[in-house]
Amino acid sequence: MTTSPKYWLIVPAAGIGKRMQSDVPKQYLKLDNRFILDITLSRLLDHADFSGCMVPLSAQDQWWPDSAAAGDDRVQTCTGGSERADSVLSALHALEGQADENDWVLVHDAARPCIHPDDLANLIDTLSSHPVGGLLATPVADTLKQAGGGAIPEVEATVDRSRLWRALTPQMFRIGALKMALENSLAERQPITDESSAMEFSGNMPVLVEGRPDNLKITVPADLALAGFVLSRL
Ligand SMILES: Nc1ccn([C@@H]2O[C@H](COP(=O)(O)OP(=O)(O)OP(=O)(O)O)[C@@H](O)[C@H]2O)c(=O)n1
Numbered sequence: 001m002t003t004s005p006k007y008w009l010i011v012p013a014a015g016i017g018k019r020m021q022s023d024v025p026k027q028y029l030k031l032d033n034r035f036i037l038d039i040t041l042s043r044l045l046d047h048a049d050f051s052g053c054m055v056p057l058s059a060q061d062q063w064w065p066d067s068a069a070a071g072d073d074r075v076q077t078c079t080g081g082s083e084r085a086d087s088v089l090s091a092l093h094a095l096e097g098q099a100d101e102n103d104w105v106l107v108h109d110a111a112r113p114c115i116h117p118d119d120l121a122n123l124i125d126t127l128s129s130h131p132v133g134g135l136l137a138t139p140v141a142d143t144l145k146q147a148g149g150g151a152i153p154e155v156e157a158t159v160d161r162s163r164l165w166r167a168l169t170p171q172m173f174r175i176g177a178l179k180m181a182l183e184n185s186l187a188e189r190q191p192i193t194d195e196s197s198a199m200e201f202s203g204n205m206p207v208l209v210e211g212r213p214d215n216l217k218i219t220v221p222a223d224l225a226l227a228g229f230v231l232s233r234l
């Protein structure tokens with residue numbers, strides 16, 4: 001008897017947050033006196049039925065023991081890598097022996113605490129019977145300019161945005177396929193900044209599932225207050 005695939009969660013949290021210009025890695029900055037990482041994990045784990053959650057951490061992480069998630073038996077940790085893709089691949093390897101290659105894995109940035117439960121449910125419902133998987137994304141709403149290569153950024157062209165989307169997370173793929181895609185992409189030194197780009201490099205066309213544009217990634221200092229406002233309204 002074939003069993004239905006399970007759902008696993010990976011929340012990469014091994015970054016140092018250079019662009020945040022903070023002494024503390026941004027996943028450990030606080031909103032409403034809670035680590036951003038804890039907010040993100042609770043908003044995912046409390047709203048979907050995951051078989052397990054793997055959080056890749058920096059080898060230099062000194063904050064994890066003070067997190068609420070450290071005491072949550074649904075959450076495991078492993079050591080991340082130098083780039084986000086390395087951390088995700090490390091987490092996939094850490095799940096070997098627990099997860100089946102045909103199970104689904106959702107990968108969600110620790111730095112995106114504003115994930116809405118409706119988007120999470122819609123992503124899973126839309127893709128659970130799809131052969132490849134896909135990602136939350138939102139159509140580009142601004143006019144996009146391509147800069148020239150000079151020291152002072154000047155407009156070289158206005159880009160046709162009619163078919164352009166901003167990739168968000170979670171991104172949802174089969175564990176075995178994603179592991180192979182990441183290994184191939186990293187071996188070929190492909191510029192991989194999300195799971196979808198690795199799957200695309202392997203010849204797949206992931207599905208774009210429209211999500212809320214307020215599922216922002218905390219990246220620069222101004223994002224912190226914005227995320228706090230969004231969370232206060234969710
Ligand atoms: N080697 C890395 C780099 C990033 N991440 C995680 O991937 C998510 C998105 O990456 P990004 O926003 O780029 O985070 P940082 O790399 O920390 O930011 P920066 O590029 O400004 O240093 C974050 O939750 C981050 O912790 C990770 O697990 N391992």
Ligand SMILES: C[C@](O)(CO)[C@H](O)COP(=O)(O)O
Pocket residue numbers: 084109166167168169193194195217
């Ligand atoms: C995965 C991601 O959040 C999708 O937009 C983005 O690619 C992460 O990029 P970063 O440079 O690692 O923040």
